[in-house]
Amino acid sequence: MSDIVIKAVDLAKQYHIGGPQRTYDRLGEQVVDAFTSPFRRVKKLLRGQATGAAELDEQFWALQKVSFEIKAGEVVGIIGRNGAGKSTLLKVLSRITEPTKGYIDLYGRVGSLLEVGTGFHPELTGRENVYLNGAILGMRKTEIERKFDEIIAFAEIDKFIDTPVKHYSSGMYVRLAFAVAAHLEPEILLVDEVLAVGDVAFQKKCLGKMDDVAQQGRTVLFVSHNMGLLQALCQRGIFLQQGVVHTDGAIGEAVQAYLHTLEQAGLQDLAQRTDRQGRGQVKLVNVEVCNGNGGAGMALTTGSPARFVFDVEGAIAGLSCSFTIFNQLGQRVASFKSDAPGPEDVYDPAMGNRFVCEMEKLLLVAGRYQLGVLLRGGGEWQDYVEAAVTFDVEEGPLDGRVVRPFREVSVCMPHRWQLPVENAL
Numbered sequence: 397m398s399d400i401v402i403k404a405v406d407l408a409k410q411y412h413i414g415g416p417q418r419t420y421d422r423l424g425e426q427v428v429d430a431f432t433s434p435f436r437r438v439k440k441l442l443r444g445q446a447t448g449a450a451e452l453d454e455q456f457w458a459l460q461k462v463s464f465e466i467k468a469g470e471v472v473g474i475i476g477r478n479g480a481g482k483s484t485l486l487k488v489l490s491r492i493t494e495p496t497k498g499y500i501d502l503y504g505r506v507g508s509l510l511e512v513g514t515g516f517h518p519e520l521t522g523r524e525n526v527y528l529n530g531a532i533l534g535m536r537k538t539e540i541e542r543k544f545d546e547i548i549a550f551a552e553i554d555k556f557i558d559t560p561v562k563h564y565s566s567g568m569y570v571r572l573a574f575a576v577a578a579h580l581e582p583e584i585l586l587v588d589e590v591l592a593v594g595d596v597a598f599q600k601k602c603l604g605k606m607d608d609v610a611q612q613g614r615t616v617l618f619v620s621h622n623m624g625l626l627q628a629l630c631q632r633g634i635f636l637q638q639g640v641v642h643t644d645g646a647i648g649e650a651v652q653a654y655l656h657t658l659e660q661a662g663l664q665d666l667a668q669r670t671d672r673q674g675r676g677q678v679k680l681v682n683v684e685v686c687n688g689n690g691g692a693g694m695a696l697t698t699g700s701p702a703r704f705v706f707d708v709e710g711a712i713a714g715l716s717c718s719f720t721i722f723n724q725l726g727q728r729v730a731s732f733k734s735d736a737p738g739p740e741d742v743y744d745p746a747m748g749n750r751f752v753c754e755m756e757k758l759l760l761v762a763g764r765y766q767l768g769v770l771l772r773g774g775g776e777w778q779d780y781v782e783a784a785v786t787f788d789v790e791e792g793p794l795d796g797r798v799v800r801p802f803r804e805v806s807v808c809m810p811h812r813w814q815l816p817v818e819n820a821l
Contacts, residue, residue, distance in 0.1 A: 399468045401584060401615050402489065406498035407462040409484050409639075410455055458484040459639045462498070468583070469613040471606075473626035473647055475654045476636035477661075477782055478673055482619045485636065486510055486586045489617070504583025504615075505533045509573050518562035522553060522572055525561055529576045543579050550601070551575040571598060578605045585609055588619045603629065623651045623726035624804070655726055662766055662786035667709075674777040678710035678749075680769055685787040696787060698808065699794035702758040704732075704767070708749040712773035717751040719769045721760070722783075723806040729760070730807070735772070761801045761808050762791045 459481045466472055474482045487493045489500060490508040516525045526547060530540035548554050551571040553564075561569065577585060587606065606629065610616050620626055626633065626647060633650025635643040643653040661671065667681040687694050688701035696702050706717050716735035723729050732753055766786050771779040791800055799808045 400465050400501075401468045401503045402464075402466040402617075403501040404462055404464050404489075404498065405500075407459050407485070407488060407495050407500065408457060408497035409459040409481075409488060409493070410457050410496040412455060457639055459488070459495070459636075462636075462639070462641055464634060464641065464644055466615060466617070468504075468615055469610070470632055471610045471616045471618070471630045473630035473633045473650070474617060474619045474636065475623075475626065475633050475650050477654075477658070477671060478780075479638075479671060480636040481639040482636055483510065483588055484639075486588055486617065486619060489584075490586050502584065505535075505581075506584045506586065507533060507577040507580060507582030508586040509570075509577045510586065510588045516561050516569070516573065519560055521560055522548075522551075522557040522564070525572070526576055530580050533580055533582055535580055540580065543581070547572075547575045547579045550579065550605070552598075567598075574602050574605075578602075578609060582614070584615045584617070586617045589621065621726060622728075623655065627651060627725070651726070655724065658726070658766060658783040659764075659786050662783045666781065666784060669781065671782065673780040674771070675774075676779060677712050678708050678715060678771055678773055678778045680706060680771055680779050680781055680784065681709045682707040683767065683769060683785040685767075685785060695790045696758050696760070697790050697792035698759075698761055698799045699757050699792045702755045704753045706751040706753075706769060708751070708771060711749060712778060714775070715749070715771065715773040715778075717769070717771055719753070719767050719784075722766045722768060723804075724764050725804065727806070729765070757794065757810070758789065759794070759808050760789045761799055761805060762789050763801055763806065764788050765806075 462481075462485065474485060476482045484493075486508065487510060488495050489502070490506055490510065492508075492510070517528060520528060526544060527537070527540055530537075548557055551568075551574075553568050553572055556564065556568065561572070564572070574587075577587070585606070603625070606616055606618065610629075618626065618629060630647045633643070633645065633647040634641060635650040635654050637657060642657075643650045661669070666683060667679075672680075682705075684703075684705040685696065686703040686705065687696050704719065706719070708715070708717070716733065718731065718733040718735070720731045721729045734751055734753075764786065765788075766783045768782050769780070769784040770777065791798065793799070794808055795810045797811075
């Protein structure tokens with residue numbers, strides 16, 4: 397008997413963009429629509445309502461010709477930038493949506509945790525939803541009852557188990573949903589990055605449980621942007637780029653391919669990049685990383701001043717800027733938010749739509765880093781750019797002490813020692 401539990405052959409998923417899907421009552425209407433479609437596209441272009449081929453085509457391929465086989469017991473990380481098709485792939489695998497082309501063979505029950513509350517009926521209680529999810533997985537009532545107490549203990553919501561889940565917080569949703577997905581013994585477990593909603597302690601519990609599931613010989617597909625976590629949990633990685641399988645191999649190989657594409661993206665003209673998320677009422681058009689001498693594009697130095705400059709196009713009420721520094725493994729190192737005010741912040745009308753973040757001492761060790769930048773305004777995400785810029789940090793002294801890179805460490809701190817006399821240098 398074959399040990400293949402998931403087989404995907406030429407998977408493709410197409411979505412309609414730019415307006416609602418049309419329905420047809422008669423064949424004649426479909427023929428007329430097909431004939432007039434090219435003229436509608438030209439009209440959109442002339443009116444400035446479309447700027448590229450994707451908008452004129454009115455179709456978007458989230459996945460294209462995706463093929464792979466996954467064996468029983470494999471733990472596979474699905475890697476890719478925002479919009480690469482990762483979540484779409486999991487939705488197709490979990491049968492939430494049908495592929496436009498191609499097919500999937502699944503051998504075993506599938507448990508999935510893709511979005512907060514997926515598979516829960518809001519009017520039913522937590523207890524009722526546990527039994528509902530078990531029934532959907534094809535489990536008998538006796539099987540669910542055997543696992544019920546363990547599920548509730550893991551989710552830590554015993555006081556609210558008989559409360560309708562529509563009253564649950566997002567964290568309670570996630571705790572119960574993951575507990576159900578992991579404890580009802582599916583042969584295949586699909587997990588999206590929804591675990592980020594939970595608190596740190598619960599995330600550790602979930603990761604430990606996923607490791608237990610893998611040790612039991614069940615198959616796990618896990619989507620995450622945390623490359624360090626993926627390398628610790630997975631043996632294999634599938635890197636998707638623009639809906640196509642770019643790399644399918646050892647997790648280290650897939651991670652390196654992904655990080656390389658991020659680095660290449662950071663070298664592009666920021667104003668021209670289209671791989672951004674948000675409402676788009678304002679737009680990030682330029683980022684500069686400057687050293688202590690004010691030199692842009694030059695390497696920063698550990699322990700020396702640093703300056704990060706963000707230029708924004710457009711205006712909106714309540715505009716704020718935040719950025720996160722990622723290391724070479726794609727791990728978050730530090731975050732900075734302009735809407736978390738400090739006593740030394742300066743509000744200068746002459747700045748216009750420019751945000752500047754200054755640091756007297758850079759506490760990063762030598763290495764290569766990237767910035768993810770988010771603009772918020774009007775209570776919504778307006779523009780998020782992943783790997784907006786890449787910069788290097790060189791070795792330097794921090795308060796007179798030379799700081800050198802050490803394994804996967806990214807941050808250093810000012811400190812002092814009290815030492816025995818015998819250890820004096």
